[in-house]
Amino acid sequence: VNGTFSRHGDRIRMQLRPPEAELLQRLAGELRTSLDTPEPDDPVHSRLFPPAVLGDPVADREVRDLLADALLADRLTGLTAVLELLERGRRSRGRLVVELREDEPLLVLGVLNDIRLAIGARIDIEALDRDRVRENDPVAYPIAVMDHLGWWQEQLLAILDGRDEVA
């Protein structure tokens, strides 16, 4: 099994190559900083804390105010937990190996998704025609990162759904 994630009994093992571990650490740290010190009109903030009620601005404000603190706290908790997991990892055969237990796979899954959403918001992916993106385009790298993290998510989801082959 050469994947990033593999099941081992009641644990899920995450194995990252050094550049991958550095990338995840950097992206999680950047997102945590961005959420901790939000700037006005930050597209990442708008994407992670989207409208809640349609057709009723007053109710929308009420509901968003109601949810905002808990949503932010949960996101920061997840990011901090993932950064701590990376610190906890051991080096083995050139990889950083982290054993995920209990709710940790879910935390990783959610953080990977938040990071991908944040990257998407920064490059305005909704307005982007991916078929026209060339290799040397400034958005090519962020898109490649999104896809790579998406591949990790797919592996985790397969394990969480029981679709993986037991290691």
Next chain:
Amino acid sequence: VAQAAGPMTTPVREVGTESEVSADLPWDVIVWDDPVNLMSYVVFVFKRVFGFPDHLAQKLMLEVHEQGKALVASEPREQAEGHVHALHGYGLRATMERAS
């Protein structure tokens, strides 16, 4: 939703009309398409948040993917708020509006 990180159509948002509605009408919870969330992830979230069986979660995910949005629940306001909260926590675009 993204199947292989490809582009999707941007959802067309329909602004609900503010009309004289009864306070006891349920609220509709709607999930909107976006180009980042993976199809498998959306199915996983539907099953986790609503306890939907796999076939229903798949059906609703495809509705989001193909039609730009799907009605996933119609319920009292407090429950709708809880579900929107959970869906936002997972990064899905979800809104609630008074059922018409």
